Amino acid sequence: MDYQKFIQELPNFYHAWGEETIEPKSTRFAEVLTTIGRVTTANIMQLLNFAVSCLDTTEIYCEIGTNQGATLIGALLNNLDKVAYAIDDFASHDDPEESLLKLTDNLEKFQLSDQVYFYAQDCESFFFDLRAAATDDRLGVYFYDGSHDYRSQLMGLMLAREFLAEQALVIINNTNWGTTKQGIWDFLAINPEATLLLDLSTSIDHHPSFGNGLTILGWDCQNKSFPIDFDWQQYQAKQEKSVIIAIANLQTLEQQQSEARAIYLKALQLHAQGDLIIAEKYYQDFLLWNSDSFEGWYNLGLLYHAGERYPAAIGSFLKAQALNPEFIDLYSSLGNSLVALGETAQAINIYYQGINLHPHHVGCYLNLGNLLLAQGEIEEAIKIYRNGLEFNPDNLDLISNLQVAEEYSQRPEFLLATGHNFYYQGKYAQAISIYQKLLDLGLLNSDISPDILEPNLYFNCSEAHQRLQEFSQSIQVLQRGVHYHPLDPRLQFTLIIQLQQQDRIEEAIEQAKTAANLIPQDYVFQILQYLLVPMIYDSVAQIEFYKQRFQQGLNTLQAITKLETPEEINQAFLGISRVTNFYLAYQAHNVRDLQIQYGQLLSKIMAARFPAWVQDLPRHELGENQKIRVGYVSNYLCSYSGTYWLQGWLKLHNQAQLEIYCYHTGSTVDIVTHNFQQWSHSFYHLSANFEAVCEQILQDKLHILVFPEIGMDAPTMAMAGLRLAPIQCTAWGHPVTTGLGTIDYFLSSELMEPENAQDHYSETLVKLPNIGVAYPAPRDIPIINSEVNHPINGVISEVNPQVNSAINNQLYPESNTATTAPNIKTKSYFSLPEASVIYLCLQAPFKYLPQYDRIFPSIALQVPHAKFVFLRGELLQPRLDRAFIAQGLIYTDFCEFLKIPAREDYLWLNLVADVFLDTCTWSGGNTSLEAIACGLPLVTYPGEFMRGRHADSFLKMIGVTETIAEDVENYIEIAIRLGLDTSWRREIKTKMQHQQARLFDDPVCVTALEEFYLRQVLS
Template structure:
């Protein structure tokens, strides 16, 4: 029996805190019997019943004293109950008892469905508890409308922005996130807060989750607050281009350039312009003008050194060179500028890292052991492209055949994507010890350094700035570049892995890295998966006796001079047709080819533009429709060349001086054929005509390619792996000999 009000209340509170809910409930039931008009007893008893899992009884207990009161009193007591439950919910949140807090707030929502701050808190707790389906429901109960009606609500602005940030971090692809961000704009305390939250989310959505259009929609919102924010415009231009909205991407890049004041910003804006123009294809005069301007600004930047740059601008330096080898084959002059940029990049990155308390010891070999601790050479591979990407398809045979008894393989996947990707998962399961990493270069370098990697192999070169940053920090004593693009020119990289053919004999004079030539080929594969073709001649209105030429390259590689050669070939081969496939802006690329065809006297009805096929195996099967593949120059095919040769199709290539202009040459040599290798522009045309007119020659080449599958170095991944491993052992021995 209750005898002393103060004593029983203390006892009840202690039972409640100790979660002795049965005893606490008994005490409050007794109190209600004695003082049935004390409303707070009902609130407390209902809460206790709720925590016992008796939700219906709890709600009935709360409603019991309200059944016979007027509207005004009902509202007062409802508010009191809501505040009572709010206090308990906040207490539970401080104790990180989120499941209980969530349960209480759900009932608060039933009591007052329009309290927006409770809904915001429910969303936050639901995210912590990963109650994804509940978050979707909460979105649908008027959150957007409440935010729009700003003058009619008591929204806690700080809480709202926190919800936006958590939702973008945890549910970045939710269909109404852009709408939520839109209505949140007036609630940001300052423009930088908005910039930080929206840009961080957009980078994840656009680059990691591969939804560039959604990322662009999110970033566009910030322009309402800062229409001339160059950093936002840079990323916006990139996302437009990635979403193949080339026109808008090009115009946004041009706006970036017009707003850029520093030389570093101008360099990257010009790179973005080139990126868009070349991806779209067909804008050749503007491409050449932009390229010339880029080289001029790069030289001005080099001459103006030293220029202090923060991390973001440092990282952009090297990627600006990416487009130039697609435009001209002049490696000596190109690398003169690029290598100097790489030197500045390395110096600035290392200085930035030191300012962050990061310094690695691998520039001083005296501090390092002679051999790995487990007597295996520890090889580290770093790349963002170990997925459904050309690098991913080609590198896998090296991992497949590595000798695990002699080498400890560690793979560092940069910007790991938690989405379905067959090749990425293959690497996770087959590439030794695999590390799924983000986009923080310093953290990645720390991990590699802590793992005591002996030889770090970069598969990206300058195609990803983060990888370049890691290599510049020198987290491993020996560093090499292989496969990804061309040598990056970073002084912290020791070797560039090539072969006897892919670089000319005198190439060392314009490379800062030591060129390490493997004995036969710098790449080999055991083969490719081939699906069921979806292309047929009758569907393309091509007769059975017609000769089909094919070019299957992206817009970046479309060069007008090479296209002229291709049209001249077509003109000389009766009943011939040209199939054109590759990512580009459809109308622009058609104008590009139609104009050159007209100038060379070729009827445009002989051209066919093929849609993109998103299955790699079907793409390879469709190559089989071609009688001859015409390669691009000055940037050859690489993966496409390998696929063409694997499918037994004759190829015509023009050999140049730079790495990108000699890929097809080394692959053809290592597949055992020389037919189709041209050393001059005229030879390219001659081979194209000869192969088009001579069906017997085509059959001979196709037969050689079929036979080469059993004998040629290009198709022997195991032999290639042994040669790479021998190279690693010799690199390690040289390193130790220097000590």
């Protein structure tokens, strides 16, 4: 084992070696963890894998503490000629047999069973047996992850010595812990053959890099003298004082064991007197030598609870429960501590356990009933009290609490609070039930105060229906609400928007007119009554009608908008900050002139509201050694389709030239937000504070301000009407011109724009190379793609024939009948026929225009097993019905409408599908990129405007142009051929897989963007 080579070459396998964000260049280890569970880190797996690859042919990999096999699989993955010893007795596991079965199953999943010799025993007995066997086997890599108490750690190293190869690697896990560190340094102090090679301690436990820390030792039998620099001073500096003291105290504590009972009685006495601090010390002294004392742990838990140290109390109660699960008072006490900590769901479960164990015991009934009552679950509380009375019919506490609960069940103010409580907990069905009861009571009982049936009740009830996708019921509740509260702007606004979203546009407009008459001072209703357009169009004629209506309405709105008083100005600002003209561009017209007209109105309002913030700003001089200050402001600096692509710009920006400022104005914070923060010089999260954001941007004195998207979020669009930086740009997060005079440049894509592109923009168009963005390569494509040499996720050099056969069967079922491999999802998983040809239709419903509905039945006529899978297409059903009937077909025979699945299932849907159908006039962005990453053949027809040419540019970027259509008829022909010709489909798929890497993480456009920034600042 050449461990020097290992140490020298190890960094080459990682991105960001030596940094907190270190990750393997290969994604195959993360994929393994997705399959078997995250019990280690991908970094540790990569390290072990490379170490094992460096073994000589006669050397063995040995692992103590195999658990469910994650590190073992990581070590052996693609090391097909290596053999491993795996040792684990699963003594710390709740169910050792189940753990062994999981390990066996995981090894079989990755075809590693034949390479592993598993020994179900502890470390010490294994090495004694190995010694008795007098084997010549030598360990080239020894990974210790067994027990990490001091003795076990030291013995685990000492016993392995005689079996190590002439040169070997010794890798120890969990080296953040003091006992582990002390064991390692004591081992180094008495073994000159051992040398510290690498200390990979982590700043916190469970760190995504190397977990709880990793230490790597080199072993060389030729080394018989200690390193010169390893002296007493260094050894003393490395000692873990607390561990050494604890070992030294063992003898003292052993002498005290005989006095343990006296110590315990003293603890009880002090506890009863309320001296909790000293009592705790006595309890701990007692439990140090009597750790199996149920009473000790239980009373310590009571002490912690009395001192409001609830996590510690729970820990003590759980130890007591493990020792004596029959003790009934324990369940009440544990439940009470959980309630105090806010863990109500766990507390409810504990109380139920206590009731099931001792149905005659009153305490758990009372505590559970009281908790349910406090949470507003009145009927369930009544049920619990009654159950308790069946066993304890004379208990006065149960009788009294039952009477209170029954009284509460009829009190409107309590019902209202209960309904709101359910709503804010996300228990929407329960909230609706309570709200509905209140509404029914309100109709029947004139004595109920009008305040009880407040607007918030209707709003929350409507929102609860929305969360459950009960859209008609949501609208009904809002209609009822505006009937009783016609002057409530929130109810009126929400009703209008929901009517629009449910394709009830005429009703929405009428409601907007009604609201504008009732609440004339609220400018948002003036905007809505004149500028509302459908989300879904029923016909081409309807598109033209609403285009004209928008034009006329905009003229009227400009004419009636008054900005003469502070109140009028403020109301106009508030109104323009609540809605955008987002849906206008989906009509597939050149909306530049309408956008400019709307932009003029918005700019006029913003100038009246913030006159100091619309003035031209001088360009800031770029001093010597100064960086260009570039800001990015958005409501969506998170995992969101309109800005997800922006990560590539920030990640690849030249930090030596640019100083990045990010302003996140939205409320959502996730891992993508963390990425933006990581890549920023300054990151501000200023949610729902318009003026604070503007002031911060001005204070930062940016050279350039970029709005990644304008038109999706109303406050962002209003902000874009101000002059907050000398140079202001937008990009294709929302791929439509803004029409704003305050936006100077539109950052677009060379491959996406048509020849006459500038005619579509009010801004100066900047066409960045290729697709214009460095879109992050998807790293979470399921492991199936590695098996077919996926260039993004990495390549597995040896393709398992059975798995490969299963993949082909999944993608081309008509040509293969092999059995599906484990964890491979198929069409039937999504309730789709295996023999069907799946056409994915993944775009938002407003991207589908009626003039193109005939595409689907035209394909179905030629591909009888076609299934068109829509994820958000329910509103399209009436149009699809007409289109299929026109060609003598029934749309329900061919169209499937699925709920948007979780991320993993979404990717699997792309993997099992056969064809991806892009939308005409407004192409898919993120959806198309992810389809390509999954190797899914994609049909597209480039539109007149950039927004209709995304997929076209993606396919050109990877050199797969066979599925780019010249017109609608050609689009249908390509889709039909892909559905019928499996060989051609396979050819396209293979070509996409081999060339798709060109599309992602493209630095060329970022370099061009930075050159543009530099030119603008220096000009």
